[in-house]
Amino acid sequence: xxxxxxxxxxxxxxxxxxxxxxxxxxxxxxxxxxxxxxxxxxxxxxxxxxxxxxxxxxxxxxxxxxxxxxxxxxxxxxxxxxxxxxxxxxxxxxxxxxxxxxxxxxxxxxxxxxxxxxxxxxxxxxxxxxxxxxxxxxxxxxxxxxxxxxxxxxxxxxxxxxxxxxxxxxxxxxxxxxxxxxxxxxxxxxxx
Amino acid sequence: xxxxxxxxxxxxxxxxxxxxxxxxxxxxxxxxxxxxxxxxxxxxxxxxxxxxxxxxxxxxxxxxxxxxxxxxxxxxxxxxxxxxxxxxxxxxxxxxxxxxxxxxxxxxxxxxxxxxxxxxxxxxxxxxxxxxxxxxxxxxxxxxxxxxxxxxxxxxxxxxxxxxxxxxxxxxxxx
Numbered sequence: 552x553x554x555x556x557x558x559x560x561x562x563x564x565x566x567x568x569x570x571x572x573x574x575x576x577x578x579x580x581x582x583x584x585x586x587x588x589x590x591x592x593x594x595x596x597x598x599x600x601x602x603x604x605x606x607x608x609x610x611x612x613x614x615x616x617x618x619x620x621x622x623x624x625x626x627x628x629x630x631x632x633x634x635x636x637x638x639x640x641x642x643x644x645x646x647x648x649x650x651x652x653x654x655x656x657x658x659x660x661x662x663x664x665x666x667x668x669x670x671x672x673x674x675x676x677x678x679x680x681x682x683x684x685x686x687x688x689x690x691x692x693x694x695x696x697x698x699x700x701x702x703x704x705x706x707x708x709x710x711x712x713x714x715x716x717x718x719x720x721x722x723x724x725x726x727x728x729x730x731x732x733x734x735x736x737x738x739x740x741x742x743x
Numbered sequence: 744x745x746x747x748x749x750x751x752x753x754x755x756x757x758x759x760x761x762x763x764x765x766x767x768x769x770x771x772x773x774x775x776x777x778x779x780x781x782x783x784x785x786x787x788x789x790x791x792x793x794x795x796x797x798x799x800x801x802x803x804x805x806x807x808x809x810x811x812x813x814x815x816x817x818x819x820x821x822x823x824x825x826x827x828x829x830x831x832x833x834x835x836x837x838x839x840x841x842x843x844x845x846x847x848x849x850x851x852x853x854x855x856x857x858x859x860x861x862x863x864x865x866x867x868x869x870x871x872x873x874x875x876x877x878x879x880x881x882x883x884x885x886x887x888x889x890x891x892x893x894x895x896x897x898x899x900x901x902x903x904x905x906x907x908x909x910x911x912x913x914x915x916x917x918x
Contacts, residue, residue, distance in 0.1 A: 700791040732789035
């Protein structure tokens, strides 16, 4: 298979990228960046609410990926690994940011706008309120909601990413969403 | 099916992750259970939706940074990370609990302390010898038998004199 002929405009699946990596690892790395870069960046941006920090995180993720000896091996789950590392780095930054804010007694405002031209103003406001309400949840609940609804991972992919069982994903997601619903009702974002 | 069973499956039901049989059961339950139906509705309203439109210049900047990063990584002598073990140690314990290393070590130390305490107590109980039997009454007088045991003819309250008694027949008693 000459996958190189296909690389110009098509997005290859993970098995094809790994096949390319056997002979052209640099090209395979480009393919991974093209396939997952944007999604990982959005995922990081939702967590950090800062494009510059999100860029730094994705850069670090790809450095780790290229230094991971198993990354292009057959049994390695690239997507789950990339999202796991991205999520963990983002939450580490959030924790450090909170500690710094507590010490310095400053509040860091989000540095991006939630405006979306494809939605009405009220819809955008509701979604930004939902994002703000997610900050009141525990870290585990926030992670799983973001992986499912902002990054559109399937339950199986979330289970791989978080290294838990599928049943755990279902129960944790149910609890997270129920808790989010209660917060939104309390804040009158949605009706009971 | 019980409401608890259905409630646990409402989110996967909304996300399309339930199998066909379970999906049918939940659908039928929601048709006649007002409570579960209301809960399903509130969960649906609480569903986050991707709304972030990242400006194109940010994405272009990201890909430019990634290209430079990959160029640097592949041009420099490859510094592979030490091969990590395929699984973290004690992964069977972490699987559903997300335990950190510190938590596992703390639990291990607590378990070791409990076992040590139990073993120490067991050894202490085994090594106990029964105390010598002593009769507190025997210690009060020298007239008692050397063994310390009180014999019935020695025990006599003050002012009591032993009298010989003979058993009377019923006729003698009632005479």
